[in-house]
Each structure stands twice: as structure tokens, then as C-alpha cells.
Amino acid sequence: MYSLQNNLGLPSLPLARMLTSILPFLAVATPAALLAGDVSNTATVSVGGGAIDANTADNTATDEDVLLATIIAVDDSAFDINGNTGQAGVLNVFGGDTIDGNPAAANTTVVSLAPGSALPTGITFDPVTGDVGVAPGTGSGDYSFDYQICQIDAPTNCEIATVTIEVVAPDSTLSGTVFRDQDGDRDLDDGDTRLGGWIVELFDGDTLIGSIVTDENGFYEFTGLSGGVDYTIKFRDPETGVVYEQIENVRLDVASSLPDQNLPIDPSGIVYDSVARTAVPGAVLTLVDRSGNPLPDDCYIDASQSNQTTGASGAYRFDIVPGAAAACPLGESEYAIRVTPPAGFSFTSSILPPQPGPFDPTGLGSPVTIGNSANIPIESDPEYFISFRLQNGDPDIIFNHLPLDPFLSRDGLIVTKTSTRRSASVGDLVPYEITVRNEETFRRADVDVIDVLPAGMTYVLGSARVNGVAAEPELANGNRELVWTDQVIPAGSSVTYELVLLVGAGVTEGQLVNTGVAENGFDGSEISNRGTATIQVVPSTVFDCAELIGQVFEDYDGDGYQDEGEPGVPSIRLATVNGELITTDEYGRYHITCAAVPDARIGSNYVLRLDERTLPQGYSVTHDNPRSIRLTRGKMSELNFGIAEADVITLQIDARAFATDGSLNPDVLARMQALASDGDPRSLVVRANYTIAPGDTPEQVEARLRMISTQLQTIFDTQWDGPDPVIQVNATSATAAETGELGQ
Incomplete structure (x- = not known):
């Protein structure tokens, strides 16, 4: 390109136009015009003593001669372009460029990349409009390329300039407040406490890239951060070092500010x-x-x-x-x-x-x-x-x-267990009271109060009270325990639990122990003593006792059985082995209520004796006395006593009836045997009275009484066909010999 430089500070003009304008002043012969072609022309023109050097151009002539325009291309540049967001139309290459002194434009010039120049990645260039832009996501750095601006009708008449663009990734900031969320609404309210001095840590992945401390208002701020990164924020208690939650996936854009990354410390x-x-x-x-x-x-x-x-x-x-x-x-x-x-x-x-x-x-x-x-x-x-x-x-x-x-x-709770009853029978209701006392100055909560039922007793539904207020317990452990859960025992006070139990049908006589205890409701450990109340189960007059009835009758035939027409004998006294005395009524009858509680499996023997001192004069029992009977639990049994007017034989015996060896003399034995073989079987009372001699020792008297009793018993056992006689052997100091005396 040819250009003319003047030293007058005037605008440069195209050479052809300059020459044309000064030709009238110059006496120089020049072609009418500077033709394009294979003609090389050099002209030097002096103006005001200065030299003007016309550039030499080798031009190939075409079918049409064209005037070459003067093109000026100015370098273009742009700075601080956000590469993250990008920007269209950062600049236009036509800016500052001229052709023949006029602003270059798309309709007056042709713009393109300069030969040998390449467009950098991320940079856009529109050769039609001349716009240059930066695509989003372009990395930071300086980008440049060359472009050329050419004359439309002379495509080889071009000028080259450079475009330079500075792409940056601006810093970002992140901030927030650490506060104690008093109401749990997750928002920073006026009533919330701002936490100063808390440690806030910023992580890029697992890498700690920053740690700061909140100010007195709980505020923190990270600056100079890169955009396009996902951060994690951790909040650490400055005293314990414990992390209280964290905010993850905090995304920052380039040159952005992300406030209100608040953490409610819950x-x-x-x-x-x-x-x-x-x-x-x-x-x-x-x-x-x-x-x-x-x-x-x-x-x-x-x-x-x-x-x-x-x-x-x-x-x-x-x-x-x-x-x-x-x-x-x-x-x-x-x-x-x-x-x-x-x-x-x-x-x-x-x-x-x-x-x-x-x-x-x-x-x-x-x-x-x-x-x-x-x-x-x-x-x-x-x-x-x-x-x-x-x-x-x-x-x-x-x-x-x-x-x-x-x-x-803690001190243990004190449990006491009482009952207003000391004994009970099957089917009876037994009231109990449990008192749980706390002697500490602090209350005891989450207490399970438990009543452990003895075998055979059951809870009466609806009977329970806690401090007088109805409160049903829970049944536990196979219905063997009653539990009042979640009880609170006030400090220095007590709570009373009342209940009623029923004695079941399968309970046998003996002691029943009811137990009360307090346990920790959290772990089931016992936190009290075991209070107990004991009752004695006694026979039930309805279910357990054996009844005994009978009659004392006049046994006319002495066979021991009451036959028709054999009447009862009133006012006869009977005695039990326990010392209980029973008297027959006007008909000779007696009734012993609950005479005994026999063994539930095999029954029990019962012994009753007729007091012969209450018999009419001359009467004796016609069978064994005392008598025993087998009683069955819950059953009624009958035991009768027969009495009859007896023949009384009195024997008077003294020392002469005995041989020197202590045995009875043969003639005395013979007379005794005669008594046993005498006549019709009947009730018989044999009274043998031994008359004590002045020289008898007590030992001799006792031996002789024993010998008399033994011999009489043997004789009547072997020879007497009637009812067993009543044999009475006594010692007397009388000297008078009575009828039947056997001393001689």
C-alpha cells in the first residue's frame, strides 16, 4: 500500500489523489493516472522542500484499471472479559480502521483472517460483521489473532492488524451467619442467638481450602474463590471441635457472591x-x-x-x-x-x-x-x-x-406390704396394701411397682387403687405379677397401692406370701426391698372340712350296731384328741362341724372317745372305746357309740392269791376262767380290786395289778363269746372281803 507521510500534520491522502491534486502546481509530466498492471512507477514529489516517497508497487494490469485505495487497519484489544459467562461482541475489527480516510465498513471492505493466522479456541469472529466474541466457559488468558481488511475492487490491496483479548475468571465470595435456632424454624430470627467464635471450614472435595472464625455477630465470609466449583462448608464448635452439620454442594459462579449460607446450629x-x-x-x-x-x-x-x-x-x-x-x-x-x-x-x-x-x-x-x-x-x-x-x-x-x-x-425405696386379714379359706377375698416410700430429697420417677401373686391367688379386676384413685395394673409374667408402670414417687413422700386377691379352689392349707417390690422401669433392676404379707389358709367349711355325725344308743343286744328300736341316750359326753368336748342331744345325737381337714389324697384318721363317766349307772360301752374313723375331705361321716347295762363282777384279791414267784395261784386262775365260761354272752364289767397288805412294796403292788389285768384279759379273749368285757383293775387298802374274794 502506498502512503504519503506529510510533515505538516495533515491527514494522509491516497497517493493518486494527492498527485492529481498537486499536478497543476508541478511542472512534471506524469501519466494521467497510476495504472494497475505490470508497470512499476516511482515518483518523488517535493512539497514545501520535503520529499514525498511514493511506494513502489508491482501491479498486474487487468482488463479494467482500478485506483488503489489507502487502507489503514488499527490493532484492536479488549480486557477483563468473563470467560465463565462469555460475551458476544467484545469488539468489532472495523473500529478505528479507515479506507481512503473514511471509516471502514462491511460494505466498503472485505475482512477475513490474515493468511497464516488461526482463530483461538473460545474466540469467535464474524467476517461479515467484524464482531469478535468470547464463548462461555473459555479459560482465563490472553488470546490474539490477525485479521486483514482489503479493498473490495482490489482484493490484493489489504492491510493486516491484530486482535488481542484478555479473558479472566473473576473471584467469587461466599458468606453467611452461624446462629443458634431457638425455635427450630431454620430461619435467622430476632430471637435467635448469633454465635461468634465458631470455626467455619471450606472444602473443595476433601481438600480444606480455607478456615475462618465467625465474628461477634456470627458472620463469616470467604473471598477470592474460584467460580464453577462445588464447595462443602463445615461448622465446628470451637471448644469441643465437633462438627455441627455441614452444607454440601455449594455452587459458585465466576465473579458471583453467594450470601446467606447460614447454618442454624441445632x-x-x-x-x-x-x-x-x-x-x-x-x-x-x-x-x-x-x-x-x-x-x-x-x-x-x-x-x-x-x-x-x-x-x-x-x-x-x-x-x-x-x-x-x-x-x-x-x-x-x-x-x-x-x-x-x-x-x-x-x-x-x-x-x-x-x-x-x-x-x-x-x-x-x-x-x-x-x-x-x-x-x-x-x-x-x-x-x-x-x-x-x-x-x-x-x-x-x-x-x-x-x-x-x-x-x-440412690437410696433404695422402702416397700411395705400389709393385709387386714390373717387367715382365709378357699373362695375368700383378701385385701392388700402396698406402700412405697421415698426418703430422699429428690423424686423417683420411671418406677414400676410390682405385686408378686402367690400361687393359687388371682387379682380381682377393678379393685386396684393408687392413692385412692382407680388405677388398673398390667398383668405380666404369666399373670403372676401385677405391674403399675411409670410411677413417680415424690421426694420425702409415699404412694399407696391397694388391691384385692381371691383365694383359688386349688389352694391347700398353709401360708401364702404376697410380695411387693419396686423396679427401675428403664432396666428392670430392683430399687427397693421386698415387702411381704403372709396369710394362713385355713380349711373352708364349705369345701375342705369333713363333717362327723353320730349317736350314742342303747345297744340292747350288745352287738355294737344300732338296730331298730334301740334308742339314743342323751347327755353323753364325747371327747376329741384335741380336747374338744361334745354332748349328745335329747336323742343321743351329736354333730362335729369341720371335725378335720383330711389329706386331700388319702384322707385322715379321726379318733373319738366316749366319756364313760357320763354313762348311766351300770352301763358300759359295747365296743372299743375310743373309736377311730377314716375321714374324707369335704365329706360327711358317721360314727355311733353303743352302750348297754352291764353285769358287774367284782373280785377282791389280796396277797394270798399270789405264789412266791409272783404268779397267780392255780385255784385263783381256775375261778377266773369259770367267770369267762359262764352262761349267756352279755355285757360284762369285771372289776378286780387288789387289797394292799401292810408289808407290800409299791413295786409289788404294781406287778400284782399288772398280773391280774393280763390274766383276765387273756382269759376273756380266749374263752368269752360275748362282747369284750370292761376289765377294771384297782388297788385298795380296804381289808373287808367282798363277794367273790379270791385271796383264800
Whole structure:
């Protein structure tokens, strides 16, 4: 391209036009025009003493001669272009370019990539419009390419310029606030507490790229971040180091600001003193499966939640990652909180016991609030759980505050058991009263009060009362126990339990012991003494006793059986082996109610004796006396006594009736034998009176009485056909010889 440089500061003009304009002033012969073709022309023109150098051009002549225009192409550049979002029309290559002094345009020039130049990746160039752009996602850096602008009617008349574009990936920011969500609504409200001094960590994958501390208002901000990255934010308690939840997949665009990445610190709960209602630091908490095995670190969003120790706030937090390990499956599984309390405390609380678990939050709104707020509960019976049934997708559980009792052990409760009855029979109702007393200055909660029934006794439905108010117990252990669950025994007070039991038909006589005891409702351990009440089961007049009836009759024929016409004898006294005396009525009858309670399997013998001193004068019993009978439980038996007026034979015997060896003389024996063989069998009373001689010793008297009795008994047993006689042997000091004397 030819150009003319003037030293006057004038605009440059195309050479042909310049020459034409000055020809009238120059006495130089030149062609009428500068032709394109194979003609090389060089002209030097002086203007105002300066030299103008016309560029030499080798042009090939065509069928048509064309004037060559003066083209000026100016380099173009653009800076700070956002490569993430890209930008169309960053610049136009026609800007600043001219042709013959006029702005170059698409209708006056032809624009294209310069020969040998390539368009960089991510850079767009429209040769029709001259627009240059940057595609979205273009990496940061400096991009350049050359373009040429050519004369339309002289395509080889071109000028080359360079386009330079600076592409950047601007920094992004991320910010938010850490606060304690007092009402559990997940929003930062006026009533929520902003937490200063908390550690906020920013991760790109597993790489920690930044850690800052929240200011006094709980605010944090990360700057200078790269766009197009998914970040994870973790929030760590500065005292305990435990991570309290995290925000995942935080996506930042290039040159973007992502505010309000707030974290409501919802501690799963606070460990606190059940009496003072203050936070308890130093408690170690972990989660265990239903077999009591601690969960591995992989089950938590951060290993710091495993075996975490509470700080001054008493707060704890668990976040399970379902499926992260076999111990934390995606499907529903049962977990429990295990607390190792610090010195001087015990878990679980017997002042504020847990709710029966496990708690299942499935289907509930998120988060699930167990307590009323994030603060330590002040109500008398706050709810909380220590076991849960969780699965993937379940909502968070918050405000589950755990109380610890401020003592390692507790005094036992005192149980007493009483009954207003001391004995009972089958079918009787027996009232009982259990008193559970707490002598400590702290209440005892979650107490199971149990009445252990003795075998054969059953509970009368609807009879139970607790402090006078109807309260039915539960039947347990094969209906052998009555249980009042979840009882609260106030401090320094007692609770009374009343019930009525029925003595069943299968109960035998003896002692029945009813027992009362208190147990810990959480683990079933006994927390009291065993109070007992004993009653004696006595025979029932309806079901167990054997009745005995009979009659004392006048046995005319002496056969021992009451025949027709043999009347009863009144006012005869009978005696039992227990010393009970019975007198026959006007008809000679007697009745012994509940004479005995025989053995239920084989019955029992019963002995009854007729008091012969009450017989009419001259009468004797016509059979054995006493008599025995086999009694059967619950049955009535009959035992009669026959008496008859007897023949009385009195024998007077003295020392002369005895031989020197102590035996009876033969003639005395013969006379005794004659008595036994005498006549018609009848009732007989044989009275033998031994007259004591002055020289007899007591031993001699006793031996002689025994000899007389033995001989008479032997004689009448072997020779007498009638009823067994009544043999009476007595010693007397009388000297008068009576009828039948056997001393001579």
C-alpha cells in the first residue's frame, strides 16, 4: 500500500489523489493516472522542500484499471472479559480502521483472517460483521489473532492488524451467619442467638481450602474463590471441635457472591443436671447399634462426632450418613445414645427418666423437635429419647436434651406390704396394701411397682387403687405379677397401692406370701426391698372340712350296731384328741362341724372317745372305746357309740392269791376262767380290786395289778363269746372281803 507521510500534520491522502491534486502546481509530466498492471512507477514529489516517497508497487494490469485505495487497519484489544459467562461482541475489527480516510465498513471492505493466522479456541469472529466474541466457559488468558481488511475492487490491496483479548475468571465470595435456632424454624430470627467464635471450614472435595472464625455477630465470609466449583462448608464448635452439620454442594459462579449460607446450629440436645438444670461438660456420647456396638467414624458426617465430649454448653450433635458403612445402612435401623457421665453423675436419670423408645421420625416434618426449644428444659417432666429408629431420608431430630442425675447411686425405696386379714379359706377375698416410700430429697420417677401373686391367688379386676384413685395394673409374667408402670414417687413422700386377691379352689392349707417390690422401669433392676404379707389358709367349711355325725344308743343286744328300736341316750359326753368336748342331744345325737381337714389324697384318721363317766349307772360301752374313723375331705361321716347295762363282777384279791414267784395261784386262775365260761354272752364289767397288805412294796403292788389285768384279759379273749368285757383293775387298802374274794 502506498502512503504519503506529510510533515505538516495533515491527514494522509491516497497517493493518486494527492498527485492529481498537486499536478497543476508541478511542472512534471506524469501519466494521467497510476495504472494497475505490470508497470512499476516511482515518483518523488517535493512539497514545501520535503520529499514525498511514493511506494513502489508491482501491479498486474487487468482488463479494467482500478485506483488503489489507502487502507489503514488499527490493532484492536479488549480486557477483563468473563470467560465463565462469555460475551458476544467484545469488539468489532472495523473500529478505528479507515479506507481512503473514511471509516471502514462491511460494505466498503472485505475482512477475513490474515493468511497464516488461526482463530483461538473460545474466540469467535464474524467476517461479515467484524464482531469478535468470547464463548462461555473459555479459560482465563490472553488470546490474539490477525485479521486483514482489503479493498473490495482490489482484493490484493489489504492491510493486516491484530486482535488481542484478555479473558479472566473473576473471584467469587461466599458468606453467611452461624446462629443458634431457638425455635427450630431454620430461619435467622430476632430471637435467635448469633454465635461468634465458631470455626467455619471450606472444602473443595476433601481438600480444606480455607478456615475462618465467625465474628461477634456470627458472620463469616470467604473471598477470592474460584467460580464453577462445588464447595462443602463445615461448622465446628470451637471448644469441643465437633462438627455441627455441614452444607454440601455449594455452587459458585465466576465473579458471583453467594450470601446467606447460614447454618442454624441445632444441637441434637444438651446434656444437663437433672436437679440444678445446668449444662454438664465432660460427658462422652456415642451412638451404638441395637447390639450395643459403637458406630464407626464413617457413619458420621465428620469423625469428630464419634465419642464426642460435651463442652461448657453441654451441647452434642449426631449426623448419621446412611449407607456410609455396613453399621449405618440405608434401610431402617435402630440406634441408641450411650452416655458416659463425668464424675459425680449417673445416667440414665431416675429423676427425669426417658420416654420409652425407640423414637421413629419417619413421615414427620423437618426438623423434628423433641423439646420446646434449644435451651435446657425447665418443665417438670421434659420428654426425651435415648433410642431411635432411623433410615435414609428421615428428618433431623433436635432439642433432645439428656439429663444426668447429680449422684452415682440412690437410696433404695422402702416397700411395705400389709393385709387386714390373717387367715382365709378357699373362695375368700383378701385385701392388700402396698406402700412405697421415698426418703430422699429428690423424686423417683420411671418406677414400676410390682405385686408378686402367690400361687393359687388371682387379682380381682377393678379393685386396684393408687392413692385412692382407680388405677388398673398390667398383668405380666404369666399373670403372676401385677405391674403399675411409670410411677413417680415424690421426694420425702409415699404412694399407696391397694388391691384385692381371691383365694383359688386349688389352694391347700398353709401360708401364702404376697410380695411387693419396686423396679427401675428403664432396666428392670430392683430399687427397693421386698415387702411381704403372709396369710394362713385355713380349711373352708364349705369345701375342705369333713363333717362327723353320730349317736350314742342303747345297744340292747350288745352287738355294737344300732338296730331298730334301740334308742339314743342323751347327755353323753364325747371327747376329741384335741380336747374338744361334745354332748349328745335329747336323742343321743351329736354333730362335729369341720371335725378335720383330711389329706386331700388319702384322707385322715379321726379318733373319738366316749366319756364313760357320763354313762348311766351300770352301763358300759359295747365296743372299743375310743373309736377311730377314716375321714374324707369335704365329706360327711358317721360314727355311733353303743352302750348297754352291764353285769358287774367284782373280785377282791389280796396277797394270798399270789405264789412266791409272783404268779397267780392255780385255784385263783381256775375261778377266773369259770367267770369267762359262764352262761349267756352279755355285757360284762369285771372289776378286780387288789387289797394292799401292810408289808407290800409299791413295786409289788404294781406287778400284782399288772398280773391280774393280763390274766383276765387273756382269759376273756380266749374263752368269752360275748362282747369284750370292761376289765377294771384297782388297788385298795380296804381289808373287808367282798363277794367273790379270791385271796383264800
